[in-house]
Every structure is written in C-alpha cells, then in structure tokens.
Amino acid sequence: MKLFIKHHQQNKEHFSIAIIDLDYFKKVNDTYGHLVGDEVLKGFASLVKELKGAEEIACRYGGEEFVILMPRTTKKEAFIFIEKLRTSMEKKTFTANGTSFHVTFSSGIAEATSTNLHPKKMLEEADQALYTAKQLGRNQTIIFDNVAAVEKRKVKIKIVVIDDVYIIRDLITNHFKHLEENDDYRIETLSFPDGISFLESNWYDPACKYIILLDWILPQMDGIEVLSR
Known part of the structure; x- marks a missing residue:
C-alpha cells in the first residue's frame, strides 16, 4: 500500500x-x-x-x-x-x-x-x-x-440509560445498540451508573435529540432530581 x-x-x-x-x-x-x-x-x-x-x-x-x-x-x-x-x-x-x-x-x-x-x-x-x-x-x-x-442529513439521537444495577444497564443498552438505523436517523447509546456521573459528563449536544431512561431510585441522587437538573 x-x-x-x-x-x-x-x-x-x-x-x-x-x-x-x-x-x-x-x-x-x-x-x-x-x-x-x-x-x-x-x-x-x-x-x-x-x-x-x-x-x-x-x-x-x-x-x-x-x-x-x-x-x-x-x-x-x-x-x-x-x-x-x-x-x-x-x-x-x-x-x-x-x-x-x-x-x-x-x-x-x-x-x-x-x-x-x-x-x-x-x-x-x-x-x-x-x-x-x-x-x-x-x-x-x-x-x-x-x-x-x-451524515449531515441524519437526525442524531442519543439514548441515555442511567441505572446503578449493571446487569439491567447493560441489558437495556445492548438492546438499543441493535436498533437498525436508516436514512433519517443516527443512533448513539450512552450508559451511566448514577445521575452524578451522567450530569458531570460531556453528554449534551444541542444538535441531538434525546431519549433518557433512568431508574427511579439511584445512589446519592434519585431519578426525579436528575430530571430536574
């Protein structure tokens, strides 16, 4: 080559x-x-x-x-x-x-x-x-x-999974990773063990649309507080 x-x-x-x-x-x-x-x-x-x-x-x-x-x-x-x-x-x-x-x-x-x-x-x-x-x-x-x-014409979608139980987190994340994309959408999957690590990460992109799935009960910060922030 x-x-x-x-x-x-x-x-x-x-x-x-x-x-x-x-x-x-x-x-x-x-x-x-x-x-x-x-x-x-x-x-x-x-x-x-x-x-x-x-x-x-x-x-x-x-x-x-x-x-x-x-x-x-x-x-x-x-x-x-x-x-x-x-x-x-x-x-x-x-x-x-x-x-x-x-x-x-x-x-x-x-x-x-x-x-x-x-x-x-x-x-x-x-x-x-x-x-x-x-x-x-x-x-x-x-x-x-x-x-x-x-890539420019695709809508970017980020699916965020927040759950402190890694088995459930991985199960849900892997499910969405196998979604087939098409001409209109480009999908990215992110996962976090708690709300704090999620909020402190560089997760937000104004060019993206989001689906956020999170557990109601999380360590240090519950799901409602995560959503509020």
Whole structure:
C-alpha cells in the first residue's frame, strides 16, 4: 500500500482502496455452522479472483472483512468495479443442509488525495464509508467523499440509560445498540451508573435529540432530581 501511495506522490497516479464487510456473517455461522461460513468466505474470495484485474490486490483484513487495493484507479472506477462485485455476490447461491441462501456485502471506498497519504488514514476513510453503508441498510457501496453529506442529513439521537444495577444497564443498552438505523436517523447509546456521573459528563449536544431512561431510585441522587437538573 505504501508503494502505491509513493507512486501517487511521484507520478500523480490514481490509487483507491475498498474495505468490504460481508453482511450479517455471524448469522451465517450461527445458522449453518462455521464450516459453511468458511465456504462462504472461500466463495467470496473466488469471486474476487475471477472479477479483479491483474493489478488489483485483495487480502483478508480480519474476520469477514477484506481490503482491495486498486492502483491506477479513480474512486469512480473503483465504485464501478466494487458494485459489479457486489451484485455478483448478491446473486451467488450457497447451500447448507439442503437449504439455499445468499450473502451480500457492504463496502467503503477511499481514493488517495493530498490529505490522506498514509495507509492508516486511507483505511480510516474507507472504514468510515463502510460504516455509513452499513448504517444506510447494508448491501451497498459508499465513497468516502459522500459520507459527510449522508451524515449531515441524519437526525442524531442519543439514548441515555442511567441505572446503578449493571446487569439491567447493560441489558437495556445492548438492546438499543441493535436498533437498525436508516436514512433519517443516527443512533448513539450512552450508559451511566448514577445521575452524578451522567450530569458531570460531556453528554449534551444541542444538535441531538434525546431519549433518557433512568431508574427511579439511584445512589446519592434519585431519578426525579436528575430530571430536574
């Protein structure tokens, strides 16, 4: 990757990367078993090998994530290639225990520019684009340049859970963490063991809307006093 960045610096050659994440891959493992999950990974890798050119480099990034390096490729050209790969993967059929199923993926793309000429920075931008693709419903490709516009139009919602019993606090927090976001909302979940730590934290953002769930009985300060403050 550093070599491609160097070529971009010296020769102004285009260079793009994509991070790909197989959608709901854990569900595949949980439903069909890890051996079938391995077959899905191999099937995806074979598809990449079949569709990519001689210059593109694909590697496993961890778990069900992959990175594709695309030298001499603009972000628009990268988008066309990744979308071709995505639609091909979407149509690919896998079979387990007599049942057929399909697996999709989400992807984020970043192109080398004067402001991101470092492997870590480019990966961060591609990862942000991937995150946006997943928040918009998955099974799609987002270019990093479009992330700001997508995030700007979303309403930010913070769900705050205040409870001194950690089991209940974690149970409620984890429930809301699994809420699916859409084109209109971006959800963040915060939790606190008591009202004092909540009020002393940097929790408030005037650009956000809030849902605050708190226990009636809390140490040092009860729920009504927390609400009043």
